Amino acid sequence: MxxxxxxxxxxxxxxxxxxxxxxxxxxxxxxxxxxxxxxxxxxxxxxxxxxxxxxxxxxxxxxxxxxxxxxxxxxxNRLRFEDAYGQQITTSTLLLSMNDVSFGTACEARYALERSCAALASERRTADHLATMRAETHRQSQPSLTDEAFCASDVAFHRALVDAAGNPVISYQLAGAVEAMQPLMNMITFSARSRETIVGFHSQITDALEQRDGAAVDLHLSALADYTNTLAQSVIDARQAAKTNS
Amino acid sequence: MxxxxxxxxxxxxxxxxxxxxxxxxxxxxxxxxxxxxxxxxxxxxxxxxxxxxxxxxxxxxxxxxxxxxxxxxxxxNRLRFEDAYGQQITTSTLLLSMNDVSFGTACEARYALERSCAALASERRTADHLATMRAETHRQSQPSLTDEAFCASDVAFHRALVDAAGNPVISYQLAGAVEAMQPLMNMITFSARSRETIVGFHSQITDALEQRDGAAVDLHLSALADYTNTLAQSVIDARQAAKTNS
DNA sequence: AGACGTTTAATTGTCTGACAAATGAAAATT
DNA sequence: AATTTTCATTTGTCAGACAATTAAACGTCT
CATH class of the missing domain: 1.10.10.10 (Winged helix-like DNA-binding domain superfamily/Winged helix DNA-binding domain)
Known part of the structure; x- marks a missing residue:
């Protein structure tokens, strides 16, 4: 040296x-x-x-x-997965915010990567994963929840889905993609109607996972991705319109 | 503060x-x-x-x-994707080596995530991406190539495939998964026969990508994943046998 | 001999003060 | 006006010191 x-x-x-x-x-x-x-x-x-x-x-x-x-x-130091998670999330979050990554791009990345877990998760999910996902889904149906708490719960739901794939490398790689979305999601105000729709998707995903139907999980994830994107787009459009009027 | x-x-x-x-x-x-x-x-x-x-x-x-x-x-500092790549690769490589992650686990993660690019890459790949992939595939068919150079070229091929998805967030997230595999791949000695097989898969993948056939890309990627895993397993088995004999 | 304080040495954490090197801005000179 | 010189600011590096922490070595008492 x-x-x-x-x-x-x-x-x-x-x-x-x-x-x-x-x-x-x-x-x-x-x-x-x-x-x-x-x-x-x-x-x-x-x-x-x-x-x-x-x-x-x-x-x-x-x-x-x-x-x-x-x-x-x-x-x-033995680099542990948990330690690496934190760094990964910090870096991913800053990357998105500092490079003006659009909601659409981040969303596309997140769901594309997450869908790759569908098959593995269907094989390996435990009762524990399902319980976590159901608990979070139930929490999300509480109308008293703030938007921020709703997003946090959404992240927890998706993290459980990723963890269900039973591959620590995948969990690590996706930690950034899933968690870094939260600040972007926080910019959306969720109506009661849209929350209901999301909760519905989450239920379908959990059901499909319980039945070990990977294709169905993938399908519902894809639908949720589309819906999330549409929702974000309408928020962006509305904001744009307000800007033009003022 | x-x-x-x-x-x-x-x-x-x-x-x-x-x-x-x-x-x-x-x-x-x-x-x-x-x-x-x-x-x-x-x-x-x-x-x-x-x-x-x-x-x-x-x-x-x-x-x-x-x-x-x-x-x-x-x-x-504006955190750039290129800077983040480096950190991501360092961290991923150390995570794998320090936590005794098996070849199988790392390989599964890599291909699962990479397959999620198949559809997007088929839509968006440019001639440039195809050219890079063909060039690397051709390089891999040179028998004079060392095993290490073969692995490096393999990484370059897969990076081009990931980049073809045209989503910088995906490229960033997968940089670690793809590059961190190289040290593990380097432990394998590639026979002329196995190199030929891999080159064949790479050609098929590139062809499918050229025809914008996402499903076929996914299929060939999956086959390549299986083959790589089998190859690694045979190396591990052989090493185990040698150990028992000695 | 063994259990239990005490001392001691090694090591990181922090501080003070200093000088070197780089660099842009202001001042002086042509 | 253009160019050169000077200068102030800021980071990079060094030397030496002391505080805090910690485990091992040492004594002491039972």
């Missing part, structure tokens, strides 16, 4: 990259302890604050964890 | 979180300049190195960028 003091890049960035590469190449194993900050600053010939900045960078990506005390130090 | 000096968490982590929240809530807009490090250290009542550690954390997530000089400083 070497760094170039004359490179245009920050030293701390170079050091972070060197250590990151060592982790990714398997040179540093999970739970292995890195040299202490003092030792690293000697090895790389930089000061301790610079080493610390590099370690903080790696910590932000959950690649290492640090511990104080006599036997403390920085350790290669 | 306030922090708690008595919290168990690091001050730099708290500060990073405060700024991250401000960005995600829209309190800080894209390209907006943050206060200088000196000002931030006054505001949060911490030293400059601590502020810097916080900023490096945010930099590692591409949430901010920094610039030296008179009008420099830290700016809220």
């Amino acid at each position: 070497k760094i170039d003091p004359n490179s245009p890049a920050d030293l701390s960035a170079q050091i972070a990259k060197a250590i990151r590469d060592a982790i990714m190449s398997g040179d540093l194993l999970v739970d292995e302890r890195l040299p202490s900050e003092a030792e690293l600053s000697e090895q790389f010939n930089v000061s301790r604050p610079t080493v610390r900045e590099a370690l903080k960078r790696l910590g932000a990506q959950s690649l290492i964890r640090t511990q104080r005390g006599a036997t403390g130090g920085a350790f290669v | 306030k922090i708690d000096p008595n919290s168990p968490a690091d001050l730099s982590a708290q500060i990073a979180k405060a700024i991250r929240d401000a960005i995600m809530s829209g309190d800080l807009l894209v390209d907006e300049r943050l206060p200088s490090e000196a000002e931030l250290s006054e505001q949060f009542n911490v030293s400059r190195p601590t502020v810097r550690e916080a900023l490096k954390r945010l930099g590692a997530q591409s949430l901010i960028r920094t610039q030296r000089g008179a009008t420099g400083g830290a700016f809220v």
Whole structure:
């Protein structure tokens, strides 16, 4: 592991990259302890604050964890799916909001990917998944629910559907697509009528899943996607019209 | 934005979180300049190195960028899809390797998600996408290609297929699933026979895509998934047998 | 000998103060 | 007016110090 003091890049960035590469190449194993900050600053010939900045960078990506005390130090962190979920959701949400991704594009991505779970979920869904989905669907039928809570429940429903596919890699990959939709959905005001329709789709999806009918799940998901898109479009149109009038 | 000096968490982590929240809530807009490090250290009542550690954390997530000089400083960064790709691939690769995700699980996730692109890609594929896919398929038929280069070309082929769906959100979400497979694929030694079979599938997929036949794309993808899985299984079995004999 | 405090050494977390390097803006000069 | 010089601002880096934490080593008492 070497760094170039004359490179245009920050030293701390170079050091972070060197250590990151060592982790990714398997040179540093999970739970292995890195040299202490003092030792690293000697090895790389930089000061301790610079080493610390590099370690903080790696910590932000959950690649290492640090511990104080006599036997403390920085350790290669086993990246857990739950940790990765959070980062994935943060990144996805910011990507959508900062790049002016349209509701339609995000919605299309979400449902396209989610439909790919239909077959697997039908095979593997447990009673637990069904119970969660029914509970959320029931919650969604409460008229007292705020729009925000309705959206949150919608996300929980779809997350249960994705988890029912029983593949942690899929759950991880779709966490971003499903959760990042929430801020976009929150811009919609749901009428009692539209809530009812969505709840109906959710019931149909859950029923089909219970009967392990993957094709039906796919069909209803597709219909729900269309309906959601239509709903969003009408909101956008209405907003556009209001703008023109004012 | 306030922090708690008595919290168990690091001050730099708290500060990073405060700024991250401000960005995600829209309190800080894209390209907006943050206060200088000196000002931030006054505001949060911490030293400059601590502020810097916080900023490096945010930099590692591409949430901010920094610039030296008179009008420099830290700016809220527009998170680009290309930047997010890299992080996504890093995280996905580490997730698979650190959690002992089986080839089967990763492969299932990859093809399940990829198949969800079949319909969209059939509608929207351009001549460019087809050309890339044919070029990669042709490269794969060169016997002189190393296994590693063969895998890299395979990834490029599938990335083109995903991109053909014409939805940047899908491309982003699938970047991890597709690229993170490469290290796992690299463990397989491809015989001339198996390469030929894979190239055949790739040709069929490209043909179907050219004819905008989404169902056929889906079918061939599914067949390729099965074949890849069988291939990997035979490698694993052979390795197991060798282990037992030794 | 074994259980239980105490000390100690190692390590990260934080602070202070300083200087170097980059960079754009303002001032001076031609 | 154009060009060069100076300068102020800001990040990047360094050195050294002290506080907080923690586990292991050490003593002490039973």
